[in-house]
Amino acid sequence: MRTGIPTCLLLLLAGAVAVGTAQAAEPADTLFRVGFASSMFSDVNENDARAAVKAWGQTVARERGIPTDPEPRIFKNEAELLDALRSKQVDAVGITMTEYCALCQQVRFAPIFVTYNGGKTTEEYVLLVHQESQIKDLTDLRGHSLSFHQNPRVCLAPLWLDTLLAEQGFKRAAELAGKVTRATKLSKVVLPVFFRQGDACVVTRTGFNTMSELNPQVGKQLKIIAMSPAVVPAVFAFRSDYAPAFKERLFAGVRDLHQTPAGQQVLTIFHSEKIEEQPVSCLDSALELIAAHTRRCGETNGVAGRPLQAETRVSKL
Numbered sequence: 001m002r003t004g005i006p007t008c009l010l011l012l013l014a015g016a017v018a019v020g021t022a023q024a025a026e027p028a029d030t031l032f033r034v035g036f037a038s039s040m041f042s043d044v045n046e047n048d049a050r051a052a053v054k055a056w057g058q059t060v061a062r063e064r065g066i067p068t069d070p071e072p073r074i075f076k077n078e079a080e081l082l083d084a085l086r087s088k089q090v091d092a093v094g095i096t097m098t099e100y101c102a103l104c105q106q107v108r109f110a111p112i113f114v115t116y117n118g119g120k121t122t123e124e125y126v127l128l129v130h131q132e133s134q135i136k137d138l139t140d141l142r143g144h145s146l147s148f149h150q151n152p153r154v155c156l157a158p159l160w161l162d163t164l165l166a167e168q169g170f171k172r173a174a175e176l177a178g179k180v181t182r183a184t185k186l187s188k189v190v191l192p193v194f195f196r197q198g199d200a201c202v203v204t205r206t207g208f209n210t211m212s213e214l215n216p217q218v219g220k221q222l223k224i225i226a227m228s229p230a231v232v233p234a235v236f237a238f239r240s241d242y243a244p245a246f247k248e249r250l251f252a253g254v255r256d257l258h259q260t261p262a263g264q265q266v267l268t269i270f271h272s273e274k275i276e277e278q279p280v281s282c283l284d285s286a287l288e289l290i291a292a293h294t295r296r297c298g299e300t301n302g303v304a305g306r307p308l309q310a311e312t313r314v315s316k317l
Helices: 004-015 048-062 078-086 097-103 157-167 187-194 205-214 216-221 246-256 261-269 280-297
Strands: 034-037 073-074 092-096 109-115 123-130 145-149 180-182 200-204 220-229 235-238 275-278
Touching: 004 280, 073 078, 073 157, 078 092, 078 097, 092 097, 092 157, 097 157, 097 235, 097 280, 123 157, 123 187, 123 205, 145 187, 157 280, 187 200, 187 205, 187 216, 200 205, 205 216, 205 220, 220 246, 246 261, 246 275
Parallel strands: 034 073, 034 092, 145 180, 145 200
Antiparallel strands: 092 235, 109 235, 109 275, 123 200, 123 220
């Protein structure tokens, strides 16, 4: 199932190091250095992800000669990310949108790359219940069980649902629902609702479509009672002041990953489609959602505990 952002971002690193021509060893300060927020690996083993990045970096850097640090850095929180970006310890980072919202006030990012999943760069979140359930709207969630898919592409779902509840005068989902759980496997979130072992769940529309394709009865027996705007859940962003001699070749290699035989093979292995540079405006709806959550539900902790202040237009969700 094509639901994991981390693998797509590993591809981005692979594409990044796969450009250029063979060259002599470069000083350490010219190496392309990549980092990831630990939140990007909520659904995969972090050590496995680190090993995968290292293996791709060593192999492709040796074959193509682009100066790349094979050791990725994994950051536990936004404060560590901010320090590394400011001190230029990393040149590009894979982060969720809540982290981007906090960091972009302190660090300028350009360019920004996003991955495609199900033919889209965005995700829509859906609140699902069984067709025969007594839950007809948000009011009926009170006291019932609720499960979230835990995955980087679903990182904004709790904020969306809490904001939606707040707009209608209800408490947060964690306080309103009788029980809230999370699972990293999509099937363990959707199927309990299908078999009437759980009351409601929140997944991506893409994930719901995938489950429905695998089992058409899932699509027939489950219904959507709420759906979010389309949002970009995570990004791979470069420091705007990152300017190595091979910068344009590096960016071109990332953009053209899906157009080369080698790139297509990598994409096939990781069940992804393509990676593209996008204008920062593609993040507007996600930033609007975060800002609305902050306004209606209180502060959302940002870097070093500071609240996120999304400086963007806020529309009704």
